[in-house]
Amino acid sequence: MANLFPTSRDFFFPQTHFFDHAFDSFFTKTNQPSVDIKENEHNYKMAIDLPGMNKEDINVTYNNNLLTIEAQSNQETENSDEATNYLRRERVSRSFKRQFIMNNIKFDGIECKYENGVLNINLPKNDQKNLEQNYKINIQ
Template sequence: MANNNRNFGIFDPQDDFFSNFGKAFLGSVNNGSFDVDIVENDDNFVVSAELPGFKKKGINISYQDDNLTIKAQHESDSEVHNDDGRVIRHERSNQNVARSFYLPSVNAEMIKASYDGGVLTITLPKKDPEATGAHHIEID
């Protein structure tokens, strides 16, 4: 006998109506993550993080204890007015994302970061693995 979960309709998370209802009224679900590519070369690591819609001032990068941490916050506020100028809709959103990556033996003083077209690129030059410390990275 086949198991038919469709009997519960709106409560079935795989039901098309429920999925579309959730997206329309609850917004798209974000798991607090973003896409990242990491390339290791002989003399450095290059990290490319996709952060479209984020402003440079909302991005924080740090390197401590062999871990690169990228945090980003995005806030938006919009109003839609009717022909008479009365507000008919006011929406706000706030998105926070963060990721950390273990990248050992990096010269923290020489880390460079740039942000262009929604892509954050961080170059982390390698150094002697015996040196440690914390360092905040500015974005060019």
């Protein structure tokens, strides 16, 4: 019964509050893709794990210093066997949206490539402030 509701809280120490860590895993475990962001003096480099997605399912835009990465995938599987009258049909739908504030990005130098389930984005820095405009990023 102790594993019924996982928590990192210790019941034997009175200084811990009852609900301090009780919901940690409930609120922190999401289906959002993992994102790594590195910065150097010339650019930002991002790597987003998107296994099972197709390049056509992914949309990347940059608008008013806000980088938006969206993806939606719908898959359907159907197996049937007429001899046993067995029919199985499964549907899987996944979608997500992540946004990052990325100031002063040079639009014309953005590179985006999707390969082996990983979306790599290179965002070169710009010394000047960006004008308000919407920019759709092409994925290679």
